Amino acid sequence: MSSAFEVRGGNRLKGEIIPQGAKNEALQIISAVMLTSEKVTIHNIPDIVDVNLLIELLGDAGVKVNRISRDKCEFQADDIDLAYLQGADFKKKSGRLRGSVMIAGPLLARFGKALIPKPGGDKIGRRRLDTHIIGFEKLGARFNYESDDNYFRLEAPGGLKGTYMLLDEPSVTGTANIVMAAVLAQGTTTIYNAACEPYLQQLCKMLNSMGARISGVGSNLLTIEGVTSLGGCQHTMLPDMIEIGSFIGLAAMTQSELTIKNAGVESLGIIPEKFRSLGIQLEIKGNDIYIPSQETYEIQTFLDGSILTIADHPWPGFTPDLLSIVLVVATQAKGSVMIHQKMFESRLFFVDKLIDMGAQIVLCDPHRAVVIGLGRQHPLRGITMSSPDIRAGVSLLIAALSAEGKSTIQNIDQIDRGYQYIDERLRNLGADIKRV
Structure with missing residues (x-):
């Protein structure tokens, strides 16, 4: 029997976290x-x-x-x-x-x-x-x-x-x-x-x-x-930039104040900018990233006022591994964003679980989804769900930590393949998560 995470959402997290090696x-x-x-x-x-x-x-x-x-x-x-x-x-x-x-x-x-x-x-x-x-x-x-x-x-x-x-x-x-x-x-x-x-x-x-x-x-x-x-x-090895992006998204979604220590800032490329375009405040202090607690965050538009699109691209473009995270974080932002996943055709297939939690997402085709941010007017609600791949698994975990009530995430072997002791590290920040 594979294990699962039981998560009770709604806690604001606080503290420092050190990313694992990449x-x-x-x-x-x-x-x-x-x-x-x-x-x-x-x-x-x-x-x-x-x-x-x-x-x-x-x-x-x-x-x-x-x-x-x-x-x-x-x-x-x-x-x-x-x-x-x-x-x-x-x-x-x-x-x-x-x-x-x-x-x-x-x-x-x-x-x-x-x-x-x-x-x-x-x-x-x-x-x-x-x-x-x-x-x-x-x-x-x-x-x-x-x-x-x-x-x-x-x-x-x-x-x-x-x-x-x-x-x-x-x-x-x-x-x-x-x-x-x-x-x-x-x-x-x-x-x-x-x-x-x-x-x-x-x-x-x-x-x-x-x-x-x-x-x-x-x-x-x-x-x-x-x-x-x-x-x-x-x-x-460098710190894991995907984990760093996950923690930035997690902080914004749960209105938490987090410091990511030893973040290998000079190797993060465009990643901090993409999270800023969702309205997330973050400060780079030496080699650390500080994310203050934010009541709300508002997605920027392009300069001509058209809807923001975030797409993956080979380096130095935005890594496809963080699009799942950006998609989840956008569900509680103010404003709308188009997520365009060019490289993998089934990476967006976890959005049905987010829709079940109350998110407003239109899946246009296997590569594109439009997220209409709820601006925290309606918190997500906890459900039972299964993780299809490593990055979707952590995205669902972030959603669960911000949701009302209890969520159960099954098939967490997928999460363990890419994130070390994630439950323990989140508990240290004040998350209500247990492995069952």
């Missing part, structure tokens, strides 16, 4: 330890299901894992069990985990072969692997799709060779996987339309500290001069 960075960084036989120490690891599964998977594959504390771990991949990485147990385990696709690049670069499972993880629409596979092919790998057990088998018997490529989409995981393969390829690889998210910049900085030669970091044109081997390093 989940999306962790999956790339931890995969990169496979690129060297030397020791790699990683700090600020989030203690969440997806990351712990990946660490366990590396341990099964022969990587020496020394978890010094929940957020600090040493890895040494000097004795990899390649037979395990081609076997049935690996197939079964890696198929459950979205992030397992990220070890393909390092394995291909170092050992000339890799298996990739068909993606698991969230039900938010198709998650294509084309960018990864085509990138590996351009570097000289061959692939076979084994349909009987849903696997891509990749081989590069002659090693990988640098080349020019233009990605069909600036996929974050695709770019990261190709970069990890290219650092040990012969010659120079140029990747245009590369993703340039902070997670990817962090990965490139880490690889460069291991002896890779990557230039153009932070832009969409990466140049990678292949090297013959990489050494060990120390790396500290």
Whole structure:
């Protein structure tokens, strides 16, 4: 039986909260330890299901894992069990985990072969692997799709060779996987339309500290001069910007006064501005974000008076992972906003639960929803609901914390995949939430 959260809404929260390490960075960084036989120490690891599964998977594959504390771990991949990485147990385990696709690049670069499972993880629409596979092919790998057990088998018997490529989409995981393969390829690889998210910049900085030669970091044109081997390093992960955005939204919805400590402010890009456009006051104090308690917040319009649209876009645009949060927060704002989710076609399918709670939302199509803010005239009411994906789960949790009465959120394994000890951390701020 899966557990659920029981939430009694209406409490104003108060205090300080420290964001966890970035989940999306962790999956790339931890995969990169496979690129060297030397020791790699990683700090600020989030203690969440997806990351712990990946660490366990590396341990099964022969990587020496020394978890010094929940957020600090040493890895040494000097004795990899390649037979395990081609076997049935690996197939079964890696198929459950979205992030397992990220070890393909390092394995291909170092050992000339890799298996990739068909993606698991969230039900938010198709998650294509084309960018990864085509990138590996351009570097000289061959692939076979084994349909009987849903696997891509990749081989590069002659090693990988640098080349020019233009990605069909600036996929974050695709770019990261190709970069990890290219650092040990012969010659120079140029990747245009590369993703340039902070997670990817962090990965490139880490690889460069291991002896890779990557230039153009932070832009969409990466140049990678292949090297013959990489050494060990120390790396500290950024705070999770999705969690930071979630806490900003939570503070506004529940009229709470919160300080988000150590928020990695210089890596947040446009995120603070997007929340300000919903009328949310926030002050940046050094590396912290202070959100005062606000009775009301009013959505801005465009300069010509037309209705505000908030859409996702590859970095440095607004991350799709925060659109669910923005949508929920808009339900109690004054004014209206159009939410346009371009990247995933089922991310908005949780709005029916918000409508059941009393929100005024028109779902135009799978990608667009108009939110008519209630301006706190009618608080949301607690209901029983289930979480379809990580970000929707936290959005529903925010809605429940601001609603009248009791809400029950089922399927919270989805929330645990991305947010560490979220119930405990919210209770410390004064939330009435328990795990049942």
